[in-house]
Amino acid sequence: MTLRDDSLAAPGAPGPRVGVLALQGDFREHARVLRELGAEVVLVRRAEDLDGIEGIVIPGGESTVMDKLSRAFGVAEPLKQRIAAGMPVYGTCAGLIMIADTLLDTIEGQQNLGGLDVVVRRNAFGSQNQSFETDLQVPALGDQPVHAVFIRGPVVESVGENATPLASLADGRVVAVEQGNLLGTSFHPEIQGDVRFHEYFLGKVRARVVAAVE
Template structure:
């Protein structure tokens, strides 16, 4: 069965293109009944409040919650991470509805506004062990959330270091905390819990498809088609990236 990509708003086309690169069909999901035809689901990055309003308008939240409860694999990136979290802070007045299921607390826009977007080299030992390739992943953060707390069943896959001295204040953004010197030395940006995967960054905006291949392994069993060998895919894409594509630099977060 195909992989569904929630297509209300945000980078759903980029996810579908990334799936295509590893030989997997992605289909756009806009209605609750369409979830019956997919084996797994990606909730993409975008504007989380807008996505939530559109999901509520189309009465998608009950179907999304049921999809998660059924144990089908679901991956949330950036805004999708906020959707999957059991608790979110730093939201606009009135908050937003959440799908839930992921035992964590997420801070919306933790890293600041659009102009604070950046790239960072993340150590990803579990991803590299499973998918091959280098031990780090160059992650793109755009108005990104961060995970402040996780439950005992949540596996941390990646964290980012922040040069600071004091503890995170869940009610303020990283930008305001940096100005006052008040934030933690490390925050979590990728986790896995059972059938749920979540990343605060945007793997779909890079040529490195290892996160998509990793998610496909969550969606597969011995009788299903598994994505192409990620190590060879990564090598081919790496050559394409450096030989064919112009490099677009965002600020690098050190």
């Protein structure tokens, strides 16, 4: 199996050095948005790709496949260690599933990276042909609503005392949450043209870089 895609490896650039887990899913879209915001993007496929990055995005895709590949390529355990050590992480859709502490409706043997004090249910909105779009109020990002695209997305069934909801659907179901340097959304900001969640994540990365040198 080949996972190389050198055309997406960004050259040296000013700004934080941010990884995008590139084993499966829509990592290209995240890489594009992050580069447009001034980040240096590193495509992460093996443990050595984590060296020197200051934060990481875990994209949408198929969480079970991403879990298996992350373990097969030896990136899961070192990534867990970096999450526990406080590295900023942004998980979208499948990425939110991977960083949740507790999962519902998983397949046998599925594992997660953990770190985010939430219970998440996989495929909470049904099959892909039941995908939908809606506007969400996200006070942390300002008064302008966020247009959210849901594609076989998970939902946060419950939020632990260490985590904070950022956005909910009209029925009260939580679809965006944060906990310190961890950020998760059930939807796909990388395909909707609104970069505010990525900017918010990069703010966490920059803040940790500054704290590390003080």
